[in-house]
Amino acid sequence: MTLAEKVAQLGSRWVGNDQTGAQEPAEEQLNVAPMQDVFSTAGAVSLEDASRHGLGQLTRVWGSVPLSFEEGAAEVVRQHRVVLAGSRLGVPALVHEECLTGFTTYGATVYPTALAWAATFDPELVERMATAIGQDMAAAGVHQGLSPVLDVVRDYRWGRVEESMGEDPYLVGILGSAYVRGLQSAGIVATLKHFAGYSASRAGRNHGPVSIGRRELLDVILPTFELAIATADAGSVMTSYSDLDGLPAGVDPWLFTQVLRDEWGFAGTVVSDYWAVPFLASMHRVAATADDAGALALAAGTDVELPDAIGFGAGLVKRVESGELSEDLIDRAARRVLLQKVQLGLLDPDWTPEGSVRVRDFDSAGNRALALELAERSVVLLDAGTALPLERLAPKRIAVIGPAAGDPRSFMGCYAFPNHVLPRYPDLGLGISVPTLFDALGKELPEVELVHERGSAVLGEDRSGFPAAVEAARGADLVIACVGDVSGLFGQGSSGEGCDAEDLRLPGVQGELVAALLDSGTPVVVVVVSGRPYALGEIAARAAGLVQAFFPGQEGGAAIAGVLSGRVVPGGKLPVQIPRQLGGQPGTYLQPPLGSVESAGISGLEATPLFPFGYGASYTTFEVGDLRLSADEIATDGSFDVTVQVRNTGVRGGDEVVQLYLHDVVAQVARPVKLLTGFARVRLEPGDAAEVVFQVHADRTAYSGPDLRRIVEAGEIEVLVGTSSAELPCRATVRITGATRVVGHDRTMVTPVEIRTRGTG
Structure with missing residues (x-):
């Protein structure tokens, strides 16, 4: 490939963003993406010109304007044919779409938001939903979905709380991983976003600066992404708009190379959030021009610029030709992009634009039944x-x-x-x-x-x-x-x-x-x-x-x-x-x-919530008790089982979510009073009981110590089990003994759960 052809694989084109409906009002507030008018120059570049040397991605063919299935399918084929006709090598473009509440296109099922998924505490159900979403997208010729959002909520005032899965890293990570598995089982690359720290902005303001310490980043923000990569093999990660203590995430090689690639072994692609690359110049002011911004983002680890190639265009070619930028960086990103296209089958000899789209009902009865099940739960x-x-x-x-x-x-x-x-x-x-x-x-x-x-x-x-x-x-x-x-x-x-x-x-x-x-x-x-x-x-x-x-x-x-x-x-x-x-x-x-x-008492402000994390009432009643530990002492590399019994003591069948929290009694740094460490949604008929067994590895107590290394240390851990973060009737203590262990990406991140139904007793 020529240098220009390799750079072209790192770009994208949003044709749908240039189209306007006859009924569309002039208000900029109705834009479907932030700041799209600021970068209207991208719209002056035709798809033919944008793909003269090939093209990395086609942006939101289905998700920008209302299209019937026939219109959408025809437009997918048309845009592919333009890319193929203008490319010497005939490398197809990858198509991406939004899928936060289902396939974001006209006439498709709208599922509950991610915050509602989280309220189900049901990863199996979330995975089924994501599979259905992925199947619809695959039938539409889509290859990548811009979801899930793995940002942990830090301030309820933030407008994007609805897109998140709540305020607990373990809940977010488990449900997010389930979503990734479902979407990718249908052949759609899942995109983890927003990497990282976006949700921790000052005063909950969108795009606000993030004044976050490295420990909070390591222990609260990053574990959700790490879990989805380690347990679900997520294929893509999206950069955050935010700056962390003054350094924009998109230019931070510690995040995108040292942590994401070197420590976690991530082998997929990093895509920019929409216009996050030119934002480095226009908003963050860490670059003088969009071309400078492109060079910075590429060096830090961004592989693909979305939704249009502004910083990842001719400027990168000129910098390599002048010796200002190493071609190795271009090769690194292009190799990742092309490998993903190979994995998606886009370079198979029998792949065609026409064959990539299959007739499908995007709002089928099955979809609606699944949406209802999620909503009810x-x-x-x-x-x-x-x-x-x-x-x-x-x-x-x-x-x-x-x-x-x-x-x-x-x-x-x-x-x-x-x-x-x-x-x-x-x-x-x-x-x-x-x-x-x-x-x-x-x-x-x-x-x-x-x-x-x-x-x-x-x-x-x-x-x-x-x-x-x-x-x-x-x-x-x-x-x-x-x-x-x-x-x-x-x-x-x-x-x-x-x-x-x-x-x-x-x-x-x-x-x-x-x-x-x-x-x-x-x-x-x-x-x-x-x-x-x-x-x-x-x-x-x-x-x-x-x-x-x-x-x-x-x-x-x-x-x-x-x-x-x-x-x-x-x-x-x-x-x-x-x-x-x-x-x-x-x-x-x-x-x-x-x-x-x-x-309480050291401030005049009330510290107790009206209803705590994990709380939810029912029309029946449940009792959780009979806590048993398989051991009261383990080594720093050991494990123990936590067993409780949950019984439906009411007159209606219903679901209860049994929740396990751990409390580190004494640690080297100030830690949360309790952390969700495992959960299980259990369905029981009146009078029935079940045993819930949590298998807890010592790694689940790990945290970032004073030197920011993640450690498992000796000491007492209080085990708390109940039905919310405030209702924890079952309590016991486990002592961890032995030498302090430093743990990394290979640590145990999940608490397996077994439910043993006992019937009426």
Whole structure:
């Protein structure tokens, strides 16, 4: 290959970003990616010119504008043919798409958001979902999916909390790895993002600077990525936009070469986040020009620039020819890109553009059934109160009030196609059937008279709908108030990318609306449908029931209605805490003693959350007990089993999530009071019991010591088992003995779990 041909393999072209719909408004806020207008010069380059020497990737052929299957398939073939015609060697381009809540294309199933996956605590279910998503994408001729997000939540105000899988690294890593296995089983390369530290920005501000210590990075942020690479063989990693203590992640060779490649043995490709390469010049100002930025990113370890080749273009060729840049760096990246294309079959002699696309229904009955199963398992019952399930009260007339009750967009995240692209095409609707909560309740409760009032919008200060809402409440036996978020991009929603929150009060005047309904004298069940947790302390004290759903997808209405009626026994658990006050509690449960509830009294701010991490109520009851350890002392390279019994002591079949936490009693650095170390979702019928056995290796106690080496040391470890981070009735202590061990990427990262059903006893 010539130098120009090798460089071409490192670039991409976003043809769909140049297309605009006739109905598209002019507002830049409706862009489908950040800063796309800033780099509009890329749109001046035709696909023919961009692929004169070949091309690395085609960007979002399906995910940029609404296309029918026939139109999308034809466009995939057309773009491939352009690339092949202009390339001397005939190397096909790789096609990538978004897939955060399903295949992001017109008419495809919208699954729950990642935060809802996390609420299921069910990796097997997440893997099944990802497999279905991957199969749809593979049929569309797609090769790479830009998911999962493995950022650990550090501040609930961050707009992209909805895209994450919560605040615990082990939960995020296990579920993220399951997603990777599912997607890649269908032949789609999974892309871990955002590497690394993006979620730890100051004040939860998108693209904000990250003031993070190396230890927090090593022990909280990086393990999720490491686990997905070690246990699921993830094929790609995406760079973060953020700077870490002043150094942009994309130019940090410690991250992308020393850690990712040398220590972890990652052999896949590193792709830039959209425009992260030119951002090095325009936003971070660590480079003077886009060409300089390209050279810096390449040297640090980025292999492919997305979504268009700006820094990875002719400037790289000129630098090599002038001797400013080693051609070895070009060869290194090109070799990785071409190897991945070989693995995907793109260089097989029988591969053709036409053969890469197969007819498929992207919103099949099977997809929708899977989306419903996920949604039902993700709904978290915070408090049944006096009104739930509704079958107990048998109300004759229910007032369904709130902006989320009648808007199907309230169920979907910002990367779902109806929220991501279709606001630019208002006449097209949603492209799929998404029943509202009001519609779903009508189907769920056919004998009940339902009335609906919006009350207010999600955002804004308009209170003109309050009187009608209160009147409807007073005329009903029960109120279901459905409030929360609407997801969008860059200020077009209350949640989503670029939609960060000032504090954790319900957006707009929804808090006032709920207060007015609570004052009506009619019992009020509050349902929060959101992309982040909100402070619900004042509401919880007065509500007749409280339910949390994290953007449950297109089947979310049916799932929530089923939980409210009692047809579905809720089993979701919180992957993030529910705050009591607007900002008084710590951001996550991962706090050392000085920042946790143990330090109550040293600050005037309340440190206890309203509902803790891992919490979720049910319509049945469970007991966890009979803790047994296989050993009370192990070596620093040993292991022990933790066995508990969980029993359904109620009258309904249901699911419980048994959770294992470890507490390092004395360590060389300040450590979290407790860390989730294992979990198992167990289904039990009334009276049935099961034994849950966690196999804990000493490596699971490892942490970064004072010199930042990861160590397993002697000392006491408290073993805590229960049903949330705060409800841990089973406690014991294990002593670790022997010499301190330094452990690396080959350490044990997973706690295997065995469930032994015992039946009625």
